[in-house]
Amino acid sequence: MKTHTNVDIYVACMSSTHNVCAKGFHVAIVSGIIETDDPVAEMAPALALFEGLILERFVHISNQFEPVEDGSKYNLFITKSLDPSSHFESVCEDVKSVYRRITGRELELKQRATPEEEQARMESRFNNAKEMAV
Amino acid sequence: MMAAGELVSILVHTDVTRYMDFQQIGGSFVYLKGKGVYKAPASQSEAVTSPLLSFLERTKALRLMHYIKQADPDNPATWDGWDLKKMTMAQVFEGYGLGSGPQDMIGHALALWHDESYLQMPAVETFRRVRLYMLSLARFGESPFVYPMYGLGELPQGFARLSAIYGGTYMLKKPVDEILYDSDGKVCGVRSGTETARCKAVVCDPTYAMEKVRKVHRIIRIICLLSGLPQFAGEADSMQVILPRRQVDRKNGNNVCVNILI
Numbered sequence: 040m041k042t043h044t045n046v047d048i049y050v051a052c053m054s055s056t057h058n059v060c061a062k063g064f065h066v067a068i069v070s071g072i073i074e075t076d077d078p079v080a081e082m083a084p085a086l087a088l089f090e091g092l093i094l095e096r097f098v099h100i101s102n103q104f105e106p107v108e109d110g111s112k113y114n115l116f117i118t119k120s121l122d123p124s125s126h127f128e129s130v131c132e133d134v135k136s137v138y139r140r141i142t143g144r145e146l147e148l149k150q151r152a153t154p155e156e157e158q159a160r161m162e163s164r165f166n167n168a169k170e171m172a173v
Numbered sequence: 174m175m176a177a178g179e180l181v182s183i184l185v186h187t188d189v190t191r192y193m194d195f196q197q198i199g200g201s202f203v204y205l206k207g208k209g210v211y212k213a214p215a216s217q218s219e220a221v222t223s224p225l226l227s228f229l230e231r232t233k234a235l236r237l238m239h240y241i242k243q244a245d246p247d248n249p250a251t252w253d254g255w256d257l258k259k260m261t262m263a264q265v266f267e268g269y270g271l272g273s274g275p276q277d278m279i280g281h282a283l284a285l286w287h288d289e290s291y292l293q294m295p296a297v298e299t300f301r302r303v304r305l306y307m308l309s310l311a312r313f314g315e316s317p318f319v320y321p322m323y324g325l326g327e328l329p330q331g332f333a334r335l336s337a338i339y340g341g342t343y344m345l346k347k348p349v350d351e352i353l354y355d356s357d358g359k360v361c362g363v364r365s366g367t368e369t370a371r372c373k374a375v376v377c378d379p380t381y382a383m384e385k386v387r388k389v390h391r392i393i394r395i396i397c398l399l400s401g402l403p404q405f406a407g408e409a410d411s412m413q414v415i416l417p418r419r420q421v422d423r424k425n426g427n428n429v430c431v432n433i434l435i
Contacts, residue, residue, distance in 0.1 A: 047287055050414035051320075052402070057196050057411065059324045065399040065411070073391040082395055085416055088403055095398040104379035104386040114360045114374040115352065117382050123392050125413055126285060126318065131179035137376060148186040 047071070048085050051125035064094075070123035073100070109140045116140050176319050177309040189331040198318035199409025230275050237269045237279070238303075246301045257297040265296045279303060281417040318413050349381055 048071035055062045069085045079086075079098060086093070106117035119133050138146040174180045176197075184190050226234055245251045249258075255265075266276050280286050284302035291299055309317030321327045333343055347365045352375060355361040362371040379386040406412060 047281060048416040050412070050416070051198075052399075052412045052414070053198075053320055053324075054402075054410040057320050057324070058322050060398070063401075065402055067397045067399055069393075069395040069397065071393060073393050078391070078393040079395070082393060085414065086395070086397075088405075088414065089397060089399055090403075092399045092401050092403065093397045094400050097396045099394045099396070101392050101394070102388050103390040103392050104383075105389050106379065106382075106386050108385065110385075113354065113358060113385075115382060115385065116374065116376045117386060118376070118378050120379055120389075120392075122287070123394070124285070124287065126178070127174045127180040128178055128285065131183060134183070141374065141376070148182060 047124075048082060049123055049125040050085050050088070065092075068125065070125065072103075072123055111140060174319060175305060175309040176312040176317050177305060181319070184331070187332075187335060189328075189335055192331040192334050193327050194322040195319040196322055197313050198316050198320050198413055199406065199411040226275055226278070230271065233269050233271055234275045234279070237265070237271065237275075240269075241300050241303050242307065244300055246297045246304070255296075257300060258295050260296045261293050262296045262299045263292040265299075266292075277417045281415055283307075285415070315409075316413075320411070349377075352377075352382060 048069065050067055050069050052065055052067040053059045054065050060066045067089060069082050071082060071085075073081065075081055078100060086096075101120070103120040103122065105119045110116040116137050118137055122129050135146045138144075184193070240253070243251055244253065244255075244257065246257070249256070255268075257265075262280065266279075271279075276292075280289075280291055280299065283306045284291065284299045285306070286299070286302070306317050313319070333341075337343065344365075349363055349365060351364040352360060353362040353364055353369065360372065360375045362369050363375060402410070402412075
């Protein structure tokens with residue numbers, strides 16, 4: 040088994056203010072990369088933080104995949120599986136990577152048209168179409 | 174997610190924020206071996222009074238944070254004589270005389286690196302991440318993280334609604350039985366049962382194309398329903414916790430050293 044010591048364990052803990060559970064309860068998600076044959080024991084340090092507070096727990100084990108090619112050969116663009124981190128910085132990197140692989144350009148967040156400009160553009164299009172129909 | 178992070182800027186840019194609301198995540202805490210759980214410094218003044226670092230470490234860490242603040246990753250003129258693109262983060266820590274405790278606080282709790290490889294990377298990457306953390310913190314104060322109301326399922330929903338406005342079509346509960354290729358080996362469609370959708374390109378997650386992906390890790394996720402929060406949370410009602418593996422002595426679960434980020 041490959042070892043990946045020094046990879047962090049993540050815990051995200053939400054409450055009823057996030058509308059994910061009833062008042063008085065909390066939901067915690069513990070996640071990490073598995074290094075041994077006893078994954079639940081590996082998470083013990085994180086679970087220990089909530090000792091005596093855990094009413095119910097659900098263990099989910101999944102594989103993390105990544106594409107072997109950039110996909111341009113087949114026009115088949117594959118994302119990476121989500122990593123165990125509880126923030127989304129790595130996901131954004133992946134989204135930008137897919138965009139780059141498809142278009143050959145970097146994803147640029149340019150200023151988009153405001154709803155008013157969009158509306159004006161659509162109306163002028165509609166009017167043109169009407170004139171042409173007449 | 175980080176309040177000033179990439180995802181938030183994508184959400185704002187794409188207007189997905191029209192369909193979603195966010196709530197801040199409580200506060201920040203750090204747990205160090207033999208020291209217990211402490212609030213991670215959310216400001217300069219908190220850093221000065223934090224019991225997390227020893228007196229000497231505190232001054233050194235503060236000096237480094239100050240340096241990171243003024244060193245703009247895109248402007249070498251502000252780097253004060255150091256070449257952050259050539260220097261590794263390990264060298265920077267060494268230069269400031271910081272040990273593993275403050276290193277983990279800065280590298281894992283602030284820069285959010287997953288492992289120790291950042292130590293050997295150019296320092297400028299870590300600087301960028303720490304600055305993002307500080308910027309996010311500046312938006313809300315107590316913690317740099319926000320979480321979508323009603324949970325993460327709102328994210329795909331928000332994008333789905335936006336996509337529908339721009340003419341996107343969604344088909345739910347439709348299995349993908351096969352990805353079809355033409356004679357050149359390019360993707361030409363997707364088959365579901367007896368129906369086929371034609372296309373020029375497919376974007377999918379790895380589970381749809383198992384022959385073109387490799388397994389990198391196995392991941393465990395444990396979802397716990399809690400009756401309350403541990404005492405260290407104080408007034409915070411929610412949190413994000415990061416436990417650097419190097420700090421976790423897995424042979425002895427009772428004596429763990431954990432960095433907690435809330």
